[in-house]
Structure formats: structure tokens, C-alpha cells
Amino acid sequence: MINFFIGLGFLILTIVLYFFSKKIYSIIPSPVTLPIMITSFTLVMFLIWTDIPYSTYMLGGQWIDHLLGPLVVALALPLFRQRHLIKQYATVIFTGILIGSLVGILSGVFLTLLSGFDDSIIAAIASKSVTTPVALSISDTVGASMSLTAVFVMIAGIGGAMFGPVMWKIGGIKHPIARGLGIGTASHAIGTAKALEDSELAGAVSALSMTISSVIVSMIVPGLLPFLL
Amino acid sequence: MMKFIKIILQISVLFLFNLIGETIQSFFHLTIPGSIIGMLLFFVLLVTKVIPEKLIKDGIDLLIKDMPLFFIPVTVGVIEFLDFFKGKGSFILFITFISTMVVILTTSFIADKLLQKEVGTK
Structure with missing residues (x-):
């Protein structure tokens, strides 16, 4: 019974902090002031300061497991809304995302493998x-740490949102479809927010790229990992 | 009150498709997550208009708008890896960043070249 109230307390704290962080983000919008960043950082600091174990906090966080699927x-709904764009540029979209997804998986895996992790x-x-x-569903399937996955996903997102436009400059990439494909495949929803600032078309392509790449990666990773590790 | 019930029912559709996906996954012993199978199935039924968008959109849009909220508890779990990130682990953040940059550059570059070719042939 006591566990229920502790869980409920942390659940309410998390929700209140999240909506408060959204207010902060609306005043200072930046990839580093994203509500998930501010809320997670505040909660980590709070748990360290009060010396409360993560398992106690998670009494209220367990519900996520049931909502993940x-x-x-x-994600099918936003993808459905972009179906005309997918049809129109099918070859470019699928070639770009397939190669990009493979490059992302292989470069990440080989660099960590070489560094001895x-x-x-x-x-x-x-x-x-x-x-x-x-990403969390894939990690659940292959038995990787979900928390580490969440952190890597966040860095890929924030990194892409901050430095993606620099990469477009280096590569001389001007076409909004090419820009959206790159940032959506690499940096999912956080990158998509940045692509939307560039142009509406780049944002739309980024949004569909993030969903299509997630389907491709979830098909490749569970099958490929046993061969690499 | 009616609106609230409608939203709950619309979100329940997502649970149903996830369940169908997971059932298919375990039945055929697939490695792809059941939720992805459920998503693809849902997508097909939207495209073929078996499920009209109007019928399900409000609840799903509401859920998508505040999706990051659901990932906070698992992200806070980084607290159990603080020692890892103080040491050698910090290097992995650098790897994540570099790999992300390479993905943006290659994907955008290939797409750009393909788009130029497409314009050229038309």
C-alpha cells in the first residue's frame, strides 16, 4: 500500500515537472531546453540530493512498459498523413533511408566495438x-539497457538538431527533401523539429524518415547483432 | 464526458494493434518487435480506408503531442550509469555524436545526388 502512494507521488511529480518544463521551453526554445532534458535532469539531481534509489522512483514509472508498444x-498516423510524399519520392526516400540506417547502425556498433565496450x-x-x-522496444528485444538507449537516442537527437545544419553546409545540400531525409534518419523527432524551422517540406520529409527508418532499423538490428557481437 | 470516453476508446485501438502485433510476432517467432508489426498493420488499414482517420485521430494526436513525457522515467535511469559516464563511458557519447553526423551527411548527400539525377532525366 505504501509503495502505491510512493509510486503515485513520483508519477505526479514527473507530470508536474514535465508541464512546467514545457513552459520553460516555450520561453527559451532550444535543443538543450527540451522538456525531456530539463525534467530528467531535475529528477536525477533530486534523487541524488535526497539519496532515493532509482528503483523507488520507478515504482511510479513502471507504467511506461505498458505504453511503449x-x-x-x-506513429502510423503521422506516417499515413505523409503518404502522398512517400509515393512521389519513393526511390529517393527508400534508398536514402536504407543506406543512412545501415551507416548509423554499423558506424555506432563498430566504433564502440573497437573502443572495447x-x-x-x-x-x-x-x-x-x-x-x-x-529504440526502447528494440533494446527490450535484444536485451540491452533501456536507460542507456534512451540517453544515446537523446544525444543523437540533440546533436543532429544542433549540428545538422552544419553538415548540410559541409555537404553542400540545398534540396529540402535531402535535408529532411538526413536529419530524420539520424535524429528522429528532435531533428524533425529543427528541419521544420528550415522549411515545411524538410520537416514533413524528416517526420516520415524517422518512422520509416525506425521500421528498417527494427528489422535489421535484432537479426544483425548476433553476427557482430 | 463523451469526448473523454471517445479519447479513451481511440487510445485503446493502439493497445489492440500492439496486442495483434505481439501475437503475430510470437506465433511466427519473428525478431522484429510486435509493436512495429502492429504499426504497419494499422498503417495499411488507414491507407486502405478500412479505418477512417477521423475515427481515431483526436486521441492519438493527443498522445503523440506529449510523447516525451512517457520516456522520462527510463531516461532518469541514467542515474545508475553515472560512474560509467564519469570514466570511459563519456567516450561513447562522442561516438554517438560522430556516428549521427556521418548519418546526416551520407543520407542527405545520396538523396541530393538522386534528386539531381531525377531532375536530369525528366
């Missing part, structure tokens, strides 16, 4: 370019 299913960490980095619910 349905959240992945929800454990298999569980390598498995977590393999799905870093895809949107959080899918």
Missing part, C-alpha cells in the same frame, strides 16, 4: 538513430 503503433552497451547504441519508443 501502443506509442509505437501511434561491453556487448550490452554496443547493443544499446545500435538503435540510437530511431525514435525513443522504437
Whole structure:
């Protein structure tokens, strides 16, 4: 019974902090003031300061496990809304995303492998370019740490949103479809927010790229990892 | 009150498709997550208009708008890896960043070249 109230307390604290962080983000919008960043950082600091173990906090956080799958299913709706764009540029979209997804998986896995990290960490980095619910589902399937996965996904997102435009400059990439494909495949929803600032078309392409790449990565990673590790 | 029930029912559709996906996955012993199978199935039924968008959109849009909220508890779990990130682990953040940059550059570059070719042939 006491556990129920502790869980409920942390649940309410998390929700209140999240909506407060959204207010902060609306005043200072930046990839580093994203509500998930501010809320997670505040909660980590709070747990360290009060010396409360993560397992106690998670009494209220367990509900996420039951929502993960349905959240992945929800991604079908935004993808459905972009179906005309997918049809029109099918070859470019699928070639670009397939190559980009493979480059993301292989570069992440090989660089960590060469640096001598454990298999569980390598498995977590393999799905870093895809949107959080899918990355967590993949990590759940391959037995990687979900928390590490969430952190790698966040870095891929924030890194891409901050330095993606620099990469477009270096590569001389001007076409909004090419820009959206790159940032959506590498940096999921956080990158998509940045692509939307560039142009509406880049944002739309980035949004569909993040969903299509997450399907491709979830098909490749569980099958490929046993051969690499 | 009616709106609230409608939203709950619309979100329940997502649970149903996830369940169908997971059933298919375990039945055929597939390695792809069941939720992805459910998502693809849902997508096909939307495209073929078996499920009209109007019928399900409000609840799903509401859920997608605040999706990051659901990932906070698992992200806070980084607290158990603080020692890892203080040491050698910090290097992995650098690897994540570099790999992300390479993905943006290659994907955008290939797409750009393909788009130029497409314009050229038309």
C-alpha cells in the first residue's frame, strides 16, 4: 500500500515537472531546453540530493512498459498523413533511408566495438538513430539497457538538431527533401523539429524518415547483432 | 464526458494493434518487435480506408503531442550509469555524436545526388 502512494507521488511529480518544463521551453526554445532534458535532469539531481534509489522512483514509472508498444503503433498516423510524399519520392526516400540506417547502425556498433565496450552497451547504441519508443522496444528485444538507449537516442537527437545544419553546409545540400531525409534518419523527432524551422517540406520529409527508418532499423538490428557481437 | 470516453476508446485501438502485433510476432517467432508489426498493420488499414482517420485521430494526436513525457522515467535511469559516464563511458557519447553526423551527411548527400539525377532525366 505504501509503495502505491510512493509510486503515485513520483508519477505526479514527473507530470508536474514535465508541464512546467514545457513552459520553460516555450520561453527559451532550444535543443538543450527540451522538456525531456530539463525534467530528467531535475529528477536525477533530486534523487541524488535526497539519496532515493532509482528503483523507488520507478515504482511510479513502471507504467511506461505498458505504453511503449501502443506509442509505437501511434506513429502510423503521422506516417499515413505523409503518404502522398512517400509515393512521389519513393526511390529517393527508400534508398536514402536504407543506406543512412545501415551507416548509423554499423558506424555506432563498430566504433564502440573497437573502443572495447561491453556487448550490452554496443547493443544499446545500435538503435540510437530511431525514435525513443522504437529504440526502447528494440533494446527490450535484444536485451540491452533501456536507460542507456534512451540517453544515446537523446544525444543523437540533440546533436543532429544542433549540428545538422552544419553538415548540410559541409555537404553542400540545398534540396529540402535531402535535408529532411538526413536529419530524420539520424535524429528522429528532435531533428524533425529543427528541419521544420528550415522549411515545411524538410520537416514533413524528416517526420516520415524517422518512422520509416525506425521500421528498417527494427528489422535489421535484432537479426544483425548476433553476427557482430 | 463523451469526448473523454471517445479519447479513451481511440487510445485503446493502439493497445489492440500492439496486442495483434505481439501475437503475430510470437506465433511466427519473428525478431522484429510486435509493436512495429502492429504499426504497419494499422498503417495499411488507414491507407486502405478500412479505418477512417477521423475515427481515431483526436486521441492519438493527443498522445503523440506529449510523447516525451512517457520516456522520462527510463531516461532518469541514467542515474545508475553515472560512474560509467564519469570514466570511459563519456567516450561513447562522442561516438554517438560522430556516428549521427556521418548519418546526416551520407543520407542527405545520396538523396541530393538522386534528386539531381531525377531532375536530369525528366
